[in-house]
Amino acid sequence: MSEGGVSPVPREARPYQGQRAGLVTRLVAAVIDGLVVALVLSAGYVALTAVIFLVDPRGFSFPQPRLVFSLAMGFLVLVVYFTIAWRISGRTYGSLVMGLRVVGYRGENLRVVGAFVRALFCAVFPIGLVWVAVSRENRSVQDIVLRTSVVYDWQPKAAPGSPPAPG
Secondary structure (H helix, E strand, O other): OOOOOOOOOOOOOHHHOOOEOOHHHHHHHHHHHHHHHHHHHHHHHHHHHHHHHHHOOOOOOOOOOOHHHHHHHHHHHHHHHHHHHHHHOOOOHHHHHHOEEEEOOOOOOOOHHHHHHHHHHHHHOHHHHHHHHOOOOOOOHHHHHHOOEEEEOOOOOOOOOOOOOOO
């Protein structure tokens, strides 16, 4: 609850606050994150194309990146994006939209190494997310191995040392 007694969490969602998220919610968040990564890769391609054009406008032709290079860049962007987001706030943009947070086994934000290892695991083995559908605890393979959880969390978390939000 905020100071004024009004909760930012909808009444219907309150029983789920802090509970592990299900497959559908996590898949929607993953699709949104995939779109974010695709947008970053597209922006990178446009920037590279602009630089090539500025360097040699007469001999300009659109770059034709190889499939292996494109996949490697997508992998790199995905791992960096997940690592930074999970370390700073426990949320990617998709998680923010869906009201999710990745937490460690004690409910805390992941440390840099934990966020990086989880990001690698998710990028290398994304099908591990499907285990949520059969797990009684709504945990993916990554969650089980790394002792993490993805929970419903609509409450904004203030930065340490910041004053409480006005009510």
